[in-house]
Amino acid sequence: MSRFERIERKLERKITKPEKVFKTDEDRKVCSEVFDKSTLLTLYDLANRGVIDTVNGPVSTGKEANIFRAYKSDNIIALKIYRIATSDFRTMWQYISGDPRFTGTKKDHRHIVYTWAKKEFRNLEKAAEVRVYAPKPFVVLNNVLVMQFIGDKKGNAAPLMKDSPPENPEKVLDLLLKFIKKLYVNAELVHADISEYNVLMFNDKPILIDWGQAVTIEHPMAESFLERDVRNILRYFRDKLRISVPDEKEALRKIRGEKVGS
Ligand SMILES: Nc1ncnc2c1ncn2[C@@H]1O[C@H](COP(=O)(O)OP(=O)(O)OP(=O)(O)O)[C@@H](O)[C@H]1O
Numbered sequence: 001m002s003r004f005e006r007i008e009r010k011l012e013r014k015i016t017k018p019e020k021v022f023k024t025d026e027d028r029k030v031c032s033e034v035f036d037k038s039t040l041l042t043l044y045d046l047a048n049r050g051v052i053d054t055v056n057g058p059v060s061t062g063k064e065a066n067i068f069r070a071y072k073s074d075n076i077i078a079l080k081i082y083r084i085a086t087s088d089f090r091t092m093w094q095y096i097s098g099d100p101r102f103t104g105t106k107k108d109h110r111h112i113v114y115t116w117a118k119k120e121f122r123n124l125e126k127a128a129e130v131r132v133y134a135p136k137p138f139v140v141l142n143n144v145l146v147m148q149f150i151g152d153k154k155g156n157a158a159p160l161m162k163d164s165p166p167e168n169p170e171k172v173l174d175l176l177l178k179f180i181k182k183l184y185v186n187a188e189l190v191h192a193d194i195s196e197y198n199v200l201m202f203n204d205k206p207i208l209i210d211w212g213q214a215v216t217i218e219h220p221m222a223e224s225f226l227e228r229d230v231r232n233i234l235r236y237f238r239d240k241l242r243i244s245v246p247d248e249k250e251a252l253r254k255i256r257g258e259k260v261g262s
């Protein structure tokens with residue numbers, strides 16, 4: 001038996017066998033794409049370190065990553081597993097190379113994806129520091145990010161804002177603009193992909209997710225990312241939820257702390 005086969009056997013005892021969890025053809029295809037050898041070893045490592053007990057099935061398949069539920073004792077946690085093979089390295093590199101926290105990152109594909117996962121983890125830590133609602137980050141190892149699961153005790157993930165518009169839109173818009181400001185002023189960070197597709201609604205509170213692309217304000221594109229975030233969020237509340245929203249320039253001035261009229 002090869003070293004890998006031995007590890008795989010042990011892994012089966014620690015982690016639910018993927019084939020049992022993935023029942024449809026589509027799920028199985030995802031499974032073989034996501035769980036390559038190195039990712040299985042990373043999960044094995046996380047199980048050995050006591051971070052997770054079992055991996056329990058898919059929550060969502062995104063462009064670059066898959067979200068899974070995992071268990072640690074009775075607690076549900078979320079795993080974001082970045083696929084090494086199908087990630088968009090060129091775009092990732094643009095967001096990494098202008099960020100002073102990651103100068104010196106090697107430009108090979110695997111390293112870019114690992115750095116991306118680490119970047120998402122650091123951004124989530126920053127969000128927690130300045131009290132912006134986001135999943136709490138637990139551990140990052142290689143291409144696997146372990147974080148708080150946003151959802152109910154049965155394992156149903158909270159819905160996206162686009163599918164579950166807030167009952168109190170004025171309040172939620174106000175909170176989201178406050179979050180953007182806190183991030184910019186206190187954490188010196190711009191999320192850079194805020195829209196109704198990256199906000200989960202949980203107990204009628206907005207939780208910002210998907211932080212891989214967030215950059216520090218030194219990034220050459222930070223200001224235009226900030227403008228895009230504000231534009232996206234105002235557009236959603238104005239056009240889809242039909243509430244009156246602040247003027248975009250005015251909202252940006254407030255966020256940047258500039259005086260009205262200057
Ligand atoms: N911590 C979490 N708890 C519960 N569900 C989550 C969590 N993080 C992500 N999800 C779910 O997984 C989906 C994809 O997550 P995310 O946006 O971070 O990944 P992505 O690869 O950028 O996906 P996409 O390309 O769809 O934006 C989310 O839309 C949400 O439904």
Ligand SMILES: [Mg+2]
Nearest residue numbers: 062197198210
């Ligand atoms: Mg997303």
